[in-house]
Amino acid sequence: MTTDELSRLTQAVLWGAFLLAALLGALVQRTGFCTMGAVSDAVLLGSWTRLRQWALATGTAMAGFAGLVALGWLRPDQTLYASTRWLWLSALSGGLLFGFGMVLSSGCVSKTLVRVGAGNLKALVVLLVAALSGFATLKGLTAVLRSLTVDRVGVGFGVNADPVHGE
Template identity: 35%
Template sequence: MVFSGLIFGFLFGFLLKRSHYCIAGSLRDVYLQRDISGLLAVFMIIFPQSLILFTLIQTGTIARPEYPDYSLFAMIIGSLLFGAGTVFASGCMSGTLVKVGDGRFTGLVSLLSFALFVVSSNNGLIANWTSPLQNISIKSDSFIDHLSFSPLNIIIPLLLIVLVWGGYYLRKKELRIPLPTQFTGFRYWLFEKQMSKLVAALLIGIVAGFAFLFNYWSHSFGGFAITGPVTSWLSLIIGGGVQLNWGMYFIVGIILGSLICAIGKGEFKLQGSDGKSLLKAFIGGALMGLGASLAKGCLVSNGLVYTAMLSVQGWIGLIFIIIGNWVTAFLMFKLPLLKPMH
């Protein structure tokens, strides 16, 4: 079952590329363009995934997860840094892997920078600075333990609200502009027909929910994850003796999903970049790596998976990733426009 990670990663990468949905970019546009669909899309991933997860737990199909304690200070600081990094890199780590798959060199730069800074923060050059922060303001992630009823009683109403909201948005807000088509038949339906990011988000949420089941069958508990598997790949490459696991296959699957979709759409092209863009990609990857190390996860693991698990840590992480994203978007894009003209 460990190989199933490749399939789930493929579906994730394919759907992101197919719909041109960038999770962090859409959250940024909630602030910059007042486009609420970016936040709605995140909820479209979280709550279907949550419904599947807790249904599996309640039926005894999988074991209930453990919720480790966390440092509130490190979680907040790390999430803010990660959010800032998503703006510099023009996407979070899922978007970075999609860029690698469709041939963009900036994606590779961000990926390598991210991996190096996670490893350096965990047990490398800057670990002496980051490690003590993990001991400040330790909190117990015990919300689920205090519930006197099934989590499904919370999840189902929230999911219904999100689905109704999403249906309203699709009918009233999204512009459906017919575009010239390149392909016909199966290739048109698979690669070219317009796909809303809300539809893609809903499909991702369903896929992410069943990832818990296949991960459990692979003798581990978890869903989508990027930070740990990326660093595991780096350790394997430099001779760390790491054994291939579900998450490592998941990472490869994202890249392959993006690659196949880009080829099918006729969009694959090896793309270099200018020095400024590469520098921003490197800085973005570094900030995300440092942030993910402090927060023990990225936008995918904390912001999409732990939130679906009704983890307080995950919701704090998501909120402060968004704050870091918005503050950096203001500093990079809006503040320069406010400077007086001479």
Template identity: 50%
Template sequence: MEEINVSHIQDTVLWATFAVGLAFGAVSHRTHFCTMGAVADVVNFGDWNRMRMWVVAIAVAALGLQSLSIAGQANLNDTIYLGTQWSWLSGITGGLLFGAGMVLASGCGSKTLIRLGAGNLKALMVFVIMGLTAYMTLKGVFGVLRANFLDPVKFEFSASPYLPEMLASLFAADTTSLTAVFAIALPLIMLAWALASKSAWNKEVILGGVGVGLTVAAAWWVVFQVAYIPEHPDTLEAAYLGTYANRAEGFSFVAPYAYTLEWLMFFSDISRVLTVGVVACFGVILGAAGSSLTEKSFRWETFQGVEDTANHTVGAVLMGVGGVLAMGCTVGQGLSGVSTLSLPSFVALASIVGGAVLALKYQTWRVERMF
């Protein structure tokens, strides 16, 4: 049996993820891909174009991952999204907090990285505070509250909360073939809705949606096809090299903020190693920086006053806490999670959108009170 070079595979995983992160950052910056902006466009102006771009990205990512799963090249049950125990109170509360936070902080986790790459110093502060509060929610004082009061409120699924399988069970006893049909049909329905409007057929929507969706699918491919080894030579167990929790990890930008800060602060500690989440953060920043420099839009930007600083600070805290509670952000749940077609991911995504809508309505109400 050929000996497995674990170190070489891990390096390949990290470099491949970094490259995908570069592409994600560049495409998102160039096409103005932004979940908060998409929701704001709908609420404030009735413009659905960026929302359609976002749905295209979800559909493309889901088609890519579901195709891998049907071909036997991805085990969706190895992700965090399809467990039978669903801490629904944490998920919904976290989604609402994250959605409100991204409005106050002028963007979600991925948008913060993109703004940082384009020279926005406000995004640097959001990154640090969000990473710190995410760590506090994972392992610190907020983590105690999460573990004792929110996470224990659970719903137990009788089987996997995999939507295609749940739908197939309503129509047939043998669900294998029908599950595969639903796995492809659901993303196609989303894609059809997104492209149903003539206004969606423009360069920005198509390139942004397809480009971002492909990078999310590519990140899944790297984890399932490159990072996975059926038997680690040290533990003799299956492993996902380069991941933080030895599980299949797609793109997400909440917990990786915390792990990035940890890696930077404990760099000399050899037990702290780079993971796919950390290198993805660096990749997105540099990809956005490259895009902004080539189109000559890079510029330094800082706070406009006390209120602006306070909004970004509070928003970063809400995103750090909420993102951990919801087990992901608009990318971690909204793209990676939903691409697994997990029911809890759809609920978390709806909660994030709901939190953003409430925050946008509140901002409008505040402005109207001033006049």
């Protein structure tokens, strides 16, 4: 591959990513797609529309993941999500902290991304804090605290979630 071909391919990928991001941003903006909003609509208003949207998005992501695995393009045992243990206390405490953060920041991260795209500077600060907090919890300073406390409580399965390579 020549330098010119690589440059054209890079430019095509970047434009494709930009167009896909713009399309998804418009879709999120138009539908009001937000996890916190979906739950609050169902609980407070009795409207399940946004919760069904969220369930459809989750199912689509799961089907896409399964498709990538079936095609051999992805091995679940090489991802963060295939494990021989279910760290339920870690998931519960992380979910509670994440939910509390969503309430404080006026919505979920997808809504924050739409607000950043619309030029909201508060949303940019929220996005940066969410990204840094997520990284710190996974690989940074708070990862040590997490691994020494809540990650010690879990249920072992003996095999991982990969039906082909799990042993």
